[in-house]
Amino acid sequence: MSDPTARTLALLSLLQTHRMWRGADLADELRVSERTVRRDVDRLRGLGYPVDAEPGADGGYRLAVGAHLPPLLVTDDEAIALTVGMRATALSAIEGIEDASLGLMAKLDDVLPDRLRRRIDALQQSVEIMTWSNEAADIHAADLTVLSQGCRDGEEVRFTYHRRDGEESSRLVEPHQLVAAGRRWYLVAWDVRRSDWRTFRVDRMHDPTLAGVRFERRPLPAADASTFVRDGMQAMVAEHRAVLVVSASTEDLVALGHWVVSESAPTADGRSHVVVSGNEFGDVASKISFIASRFDVEIEDAPDGVRQIVAAVARRLSAGASLVDGPTRHQRP
Template sequence: MRKDPTGRALQLLSLLQTHRLWRGAELAERLEVTERTVRRDVDRLRDLGYPVDATSGKDGGYRLAKGAHVPPLVLDDDEAVAVAVGLRYAAEAAIGGMEETSLRALTKIEQLLPYRLRRRVSALHSSVASMRWAADDVVVDPEALSVLAAACRDREDVRFDYRRRDGEDSRRLVQPHQLVTAGRRWYLVAWDQRRRDWRTFRLDRLREPRLAGSHFTPRQIPGGDAASFVASSLGSIPRHHEAKLTVNAAFAELEGVLRGVDHTPIEMEADSCSVQIRGEDLDWLAMTVARIALTAPVAVIEPAEVADTVRQLATHLTVSPP
């Protein structure tokens, strides 16, 4: 069946908005047309004001010009649903003001979605219940997050006030390398210039980050990976709560879900294992059990407080009938 030229042009624009270089043959194959038709559709987009660059030769192709002002963004069905769902759950990111901003943007996008896509988004929202966290002190200042992200990008030293685990305040001068997220927690991996060592900083304990006006040469993060470094750092922190679990899966299958969790394998069989996990509060342990349950059946052996918290979590997870 012959495709509508307008719909084909929109599909072409959606591909070009990835800002990668597309060869004419690739576009023709994706659009199921000839390369001559692709050239005509590119000209049509240019007539509409979209700046499409073209290069000839063996390595030539088409690319949407970077940094140019372009008309409204075009998303395919899956991209539109992903954006809508992502905005809904951005409200759970523990960033100050994010909930209101995300919901405003979501309202605008959902008004533009066709009925079939609104149904998909609605089904996802109605079938998942979010667990509200009681702790308010984990909220991160979005302005602080922006300052630190820019400092990591530009390799610029940063000063800030920091509240340690024992409640003592300290002033830091660091070389920020990377931000890491772990659930609702945000961490900064940085080289502490006064202590001459690597440190992990929780962003909700960090106040008034400001650029120091000097730049640094990047260092190699221990282990070569910021997320692994944070996981190792968290594992060395004394925990207030622990739980023993049995899981109907080989321990190797849990490697991904237990990454960033302070844990110790106790018994390992071919198709089951026992694991001890540790955390700062019961809610964190319960959410860890829930994440493991997405991989394999899991049971809490002890303590009773964690088992009760998991049962309470289960009663709040509901799925609407099909």
């Protein structure tokens, strides 16, 4: 490979796999001498890419973590994944990250070749990203950074916490892991002052800071952090509930999962009384809609807010069904 620019980009692409490359192997891949490889490595370092070199038979070259972010070289598939991922990130609940994501998408769009832009446009037009709730409060990306550092380094974290009932308290915790559930983020941590494992909603935290004290990691009383959060949510008394009559046996309802059905009991006519609950009207309505997609459902008792959401969903589904069943439906020849 005689073109120095093309050769340097090819070398960068190989090094970005983060494996240790022997000089001879790089020379074979690039069809040049090892001396040329050393010269191209120096050129990359001059451009800001930190390339480590280790001597000896087991040594070689590896791209290291740098003090600043140099330009990246990505493949076609990586560019598509990055663009689609940024679109999903723009819908997250992290405050300020939407603008950063949209800015990055705009920069990528400026440099993408037409063949990739067409593939990405087709993919984005075919995929709709659904968010489960619009009521989740935004959180600060800086807060997530502090909490993730505490989890990674085993360092205690202080913050002020606002509970659902409005009570405010100062907390000192040993952070274990962050868990993302839809548009909400939770921290699983050992509460130092209460000597117990707790789950904290990140959007209810204020001013989390590293406390400067390291701790020995404790075994979590669950298979993993996601399971711990899920079990805690199921055990929590929900703010809203609805009572349904469902044309299914209690055995059939078990297959829906405990996250959908809070309680169930058989009726005399072979149906079931079902209780669904949630902390938001949308949570309860989504569970009712989920059940109704499989069985006939009658709402015996529910808050007006839940009934309104379910009615709106039913109207949209009815309108969609009329379009599908109408005379304009495409017929296969």
